[in-house]
Amino acid sequence: MGMTMIEKLLARKAGIPRVQAGDTVVVDVDMCVLIDLQFATTWVQPVRIADPERVAVVMDHAVPAPSLKDATGGTHARAFVKEFGIERFYDVGRHGICHEVIAENGLARPGEILACTDSHTCAAGAYNTGARGLGPVEMYAILCTGSTWFQVSPTVRYELTGRLPGYVSGKDIFLHIAATWGDATNQNLEYGGPGLASVPMNDRRTIATQGAEISADFSTFGVDDVLRSFLAERGVTGFEAADADPDAAYLDVRTVDLDGLEPYVARPGTVSGNAVPVSDIEHRRLDQAFIGSCANGQLEDLRIAAEILDGRTVAPGVRLLVTPASQQVYREAMKAGYLQILADAGAVVTNSTCGACFGYHMGVLGPGEVCLTSSTRNFTGRMGSTEAEIFMAAPATVAASAVTGYITDPRSLA
Amino acid sequence: MTPSIQPITGRAWVFGDALNTDAMYPAHAMKLDLAEAAKHVFAQVRPGWTDLVRPGDILVAGKNFGVGSSRPVPTLFQHLGIAALIAEEFNSLFLRNAINAGLPALTVPRATTFFSDGDIATLDVTTGRYANQTTGAEERTAPLPDLVLDIIGNGGVLPMLARAGYLPEAVAGLLLSGAGGGLR
Numbered sequence: 001m002g003m004t005m006i007e008k009l010l011a012r013k014a015g016i017p018r019v020q021a022g023d024t025v026v027v028d029v030d031m032c033v034l035i036d037l038q039f040a041t042t043w044v045q046p047v048r049i050a051d052p053e054r055v056a057v058v059m060d061h062a063v064p065a066p067s068l069k070d071a072t073g074g075t076h077a078r079a080f081v082k083e084f085g086i087e088r089f090y091d092v093g094r095h096g097i098c099h100e101v102i103a104e105n106g107l108a109r110p111g112e113i114l115a116c117t118d119s120h121t122c123a124a125g126a127y128n129t130g131a132r133g134l135g136p137v138e139m140y141a142i143l144c145t146g147s148t149w150f151q152v153s154p155t156v157r158y159e160l161t162g163r164l165p166g167y168v169s170g171k172d173i174f175l176h177i178a179a180t181w182g183d184a185t186n187q188n189l190e191y192g193g194p195g196l197a198s199v200p201m202n203d204r205r206t207i208a209t210q211g212a213e214i215s216a217d218f219s220t221f222g223v224d225d226v227l228r229s230f231l232a233e234r235g236v237t238g239f240e241a242a243d244a245d246p247d248a249a250y251l252d253v254r255t256v257d258l259d260g261l262e263p264y265v266a267r268p269g270t271v272s273g274n275a276v277p278v279s280d281i282e283h284r285r286l287d288q289a290f291i292g293s294c295a296n297g298q299l300e301d302l303r304i305a306a307e308i309l310d311g312r313t314v315a316p317g318v319r320l321l322v323t324p325a326s327q328q329v330y331r332e333a334m335k336a337g338y339l340q341i342l343a344d345a346g347a348v349v350t351n352s353t354c355g356a357c358f359g360y361h362m363g364v365l366g367p368g369e370v371c372l373t374s375s376t377r378n379f380t381g382r383m384g385s386t387e388a389e390i391f392m393a394a395p396a397t398v399a400a401s402a403v404t405g406y407i408t409d410p411r412s413l414a
Numbered sequence: 415m416t417p418s419i420q421p422i423t424g425r426a427w428v429f430g431d432a433l434n435t436d437a438m439y440p441a442h443a444m445k446l447d448l449a450e451a452a453k454h455v456f457a458q459v460r461p462g463w464t465d466l467v468r469p470g471d472i473l474v475a476g477k478n479f480g481v482g483s484s485r486p487v488p489t490l491f492q493h494l495g496i497a498a499l500i501a502e503e504f505n506s507l508f509l510r511n512a513i514n515a516g517l518p519a520l521t522v523p524r525a526t527t528f529f530s531d532g533d534i535a536t537l538d539v540t541t542g543r544y545a546n547q548t549t550g551a552e553e554r555t556a557p558l559p560d561l562v563l564d565i566i567g568n569g570g571v572l573p574m575l576a577r578a579g580y581l582p583e584a585v586a587g588l589l590l591s592g593a594g595g596g597l598r
Contacts, residue, residue, distance in 0.1 A: 024559050041448070041486075044585050046575075067445055119484045119507060135484045135511035141571040144580040149561055153506070183432075185478045185503055215481040215505045270432065358483075359441040379436040379482065386440075386458045 002245025004155035005220040006188045009130045009242035013113055020249070021154035030054060031107050032142045033116035035098050037061045039080065040073025041136070049084055050146030056088035056107055057081050058098040061118075061354040066361040096326020096352045099123035099209060099294035104328055106236040110223050115142050118354075120294050120376055123209040125189075125219040126201065127227065128241055132218060153217045154251035155188040156181075157244075160195030162259030167410045169304075170203025171296060171374060171394035173256060174210045175264035179275035185215040187251060190244060192222050195258045201230045202300040209295040213271045213377060265407055266378055266392040278397060278409045285317075286372050288365060289402040290383075291395045292323030292350075293357040293375035299329050299336075301374065301395040305347075306338035308399040308413055314346035315405030321363045323350045347402070359383040365390070372407055374398045417567040421538040422498045422518060423547070424472040426529045433459065433475055435482030435508070439490055452493035469495030472535045476501065476526045480508025488512040488519075498537055500525050500544070513562050516570030520544065522555055539563065 003011060007019050014025040032050075036059045049055065057077055065071035074092075081089040090101050098118055102108050103126075110128035114121065117139045124131035134148070142148050158177065189211050191204070199207075204221050211219035221227070223241035231237070266275035291297065291305050302324060314320045322342050324330040330352055333339050339349050350356075356363030357375035365371055365384035371391065373383065378390040393401070396410035403413065437459050443451040456463045473491065479501035480487065488511045491499070499512055499519040512519040518539045522528065529535055534547035542557035558566070568574045576586035 024561055026561075037444070041444075044581060046580050047582055048580060069445060117484055119482065133484045133507055135486055135507065135514060137486060137489075137514045137571055138510060141514070141575060144575055144578075151506070151559070183478050183481075185481070186506055212482075212507075215478050217506050270434075272432075360444065377436075377482070379434045381440050381458065382436050384441075 001249050002247040004157070004188065004248045004250065005128070005190050005222060005242045005244045006130060006155060006218045007152060008244070009111055010150060010152060012111065012242070013130070019152050021152050023152045024149060025152060026147060026149045027113055028147050029115045029142050030109065030112035031056065031114040032139065033058060033098055033102060033107065033114065034139060034143065035060055035117045036063065036070065036073050036077060038117045038136050038139060039076035040070050043073065043076045045080055045083065046144050049143050052084045052086050054146065055086050055143060056090070057086055058090045058101050059092050059095045060097045061358065062360060063092050063095060063353050064351070094327055096328060097294040097297065097354055100298065100325035100329065103127070103205065104234065104326060106231070106234040109236055110239040111242045112239070115139060115148065119212045120209045122211045122216065122219045123205050123294055125208040125211070126204040126221050127231065128221060128223045130218055130220070133212065153186045153188050155190050156184060157190045157192065157250045157253045159193035159253060159255045160191065160199065160258055161193055161255055162195050162257050163198040164258045165261060167396050167414060168261050168263055169394045169396065170199065170206035172261055172264045173199070173203070173258070174207045175266050175271060175275040175392070176261060177256065178214050178266070178271040179264065179273060181254065182273040183215050187216055189216045189219045192244070196224065197226060198258065200300070201226060202298045205298070206295045209376060263394060263397050263409060263411070265397065268378055268389040268391060269380055271378060271392065278393070278407065281407050284370055284391065284407050285405060286401060286407070287318065287369040288363065288371040289318055289320045289398050290356050290363060290371060290373040290375055291398050292321065292325070293354070294325060295376045296374035296395050297323050297325030297329065299332050302329065302333045302338045302342070303336070304396045305399040306341040308396060308410060309345040309347065309403065310341050312345055312403045314402045318402050318405050320347040320402040321350060321356055322347045323356060323362070324352050326352050356383060372398050372401050419518065419540055419563060419567050421536055422472065423534060423536040424470040424497045425468070426472050426474050426531065426533045426535040427467065428474045428526055428529055428531050429459070429476070430526070431476035432478045432481060435480060435485050435487055438487045439485040444485065448489060449493055452490040455490050455494065464494060467494050467496065470497050471495065472498045472500060474500045474525050474529045474535070477503040478505060479503065480505040484511070486511055486515065488515040488517045492517055500535065500537060502526060513565050514571045516566055516568070518566050520555065520558070528553070539566065
């Protein structure tokens with residue numbers, strides 16, 4: 001019996017011929033990415049670390065520092081990178097949300113293992129990387145020792161067929177999967193099939209990112225021409241891809257027909273079994289619309305938002321917030337004119353941060369408010385008040401809804 | 415060498431399915447120190463619970479326990495005195511956070527019907543044996559793997575790192591004397 005992508009990757013990194021679901025493996029970690037929050041709560045500088053070449057530090061969740069606690073975390077981070085000579089330090093000004101920074105700087109390589117303090121680290125599975133979000137204590141241990149362990153969960157494979165229609169994106173593919181199959185607790189997810197070629201890298205990363213929302217372990221995409229050229233543009237070469245064997249053992253194989261897919265909207269609370277095609281969603285007035293986060297603050301997300309908002313204005317009573325996923329995305333979106341269009345339409349464009357997505361700063365929701373977000377998570381209280389309602393959709397749907405003031409099919413404005 | 419982990423007995427608090435990390439460690443609590451943040455655990459799900467919980471109590475949950483963030487929620491449970499976690503199914507990131515904090519956590523099928531609020535629960539993570547002292551029922555499930563028992567037996571990964579010389583001596587001393595809980 002053969003191995004799935006993640007099984008092959010873990011076996012190779014563990015230095016053993018094969019692994020299967022149920023095994024526990026010890027592996028070296030190729031890239032250890034620490035975020036600002038790691039340094040803000042009870043940080044103690046270690047005496048020694050495994051390898052400064054395999055460490056990156058990214059300032060993202062709370063930048064520019066909204067509190068003294070976060071400012072102190074920044075001071076700790078800067079002292080740490082100086083002491084240990086960490087070259088991959090993405091401080092405010094060359095920063096971004098860690099998963100975007102990881103992508104831009106080629107830190108995630110096919111067939112390798114990347115660990116980071118944020119739960120959406122599964123994002124880098126879009127690059128055929130074995131990537132997981134791990135807690136701050138475990139990340140600290142990886143920083144020191146360079147290795148960790150994983151229990152191998154069974155794999156579910158999603159076979160994509162057809163072609164992605166216009167105004168339908170990776171977010172909609174993911175919400176369709178979450179609506180149809182629900183939670184994937186203690187499962188790995190693998191994506192492939194003939195339809196994958198029509199799904200661009202930004203959409204693949206959205207899908208991989210959101211694996212955390214259905215409680216999955218690893219999410220992994222295969223290496224194809226689309227990924228190869230993406231990696232080549234970022235200087236990533238000389239890797240060994242982790243391909244699935246034809247006779248790999250899957251817990252289940254499920255088909256997603258892209259041709260028939262519509263924009264989706266998740267209702268508040270969870271995405272699991274809780275999303276519907278936009279045509280089935282109730283008429284809901286919005287107080288806030290948010291385009292941003294590691295999942296959907298990418299350049300293409302800002303482009304589609306600008307396309308829809310060009311020559312239009314944000315509806316009275318709605319606050320549209322746009323947060324680019326990184327400083328690089330911000331600058332490219334500025335150069336391309338997207339930010340001008342968004343600001344002219346009445347959007348507030350913020351600096352790059354995780355801010356509003358996790359309800360910490362820059363767009364916190366008040367009691368009784370309704371938000372449509374393109375970000376990662378719609379748990380009760382996630383973006384502020386536990387009495388706020390968070391609906392979730394793709395950036396195109398959020399942009400169209402900001403114009404009308406209620407949840408709207410973007411195709412109706414096209 | 416793995417120090418032995420003794421069976422744990424305590425009063426059970428039984429919760430439902432899909433309890434997420436925002437319900438246990440909301441973003442606004444991340445602005446507080448850990449002891450203060452711990453007072454916000456389950457503030458919406460079960461208001462007032464943190465005033466009722468006592469050192470040595472055991473938390474029992476349903477499916478998909480801990481879905482969400484990497485926030486160190488198990489450390490908040492330790493601040494509240496929770497001695498162990500039992501769930502029908504753990505989110506794997508959440509489970510790892512518990513293990514790495516040295517908090518015993520065991521997957522128990524149908525745990526939320528096997529235990530009721532206030533029952534006296536016993537679990538032995540080394541054998542997989544668990545019992546409800548109140549009803550007299552006793553069952554066995556898969557024990558934790560040796561690698562995981564090693565981490566829990568050592569009180570979590572920080573004491574292991576301290577022993578291996580990765581932490582400054584003063585900090586390591588505090589951790590190994592058992593007085594360094596707040597450092598987690």
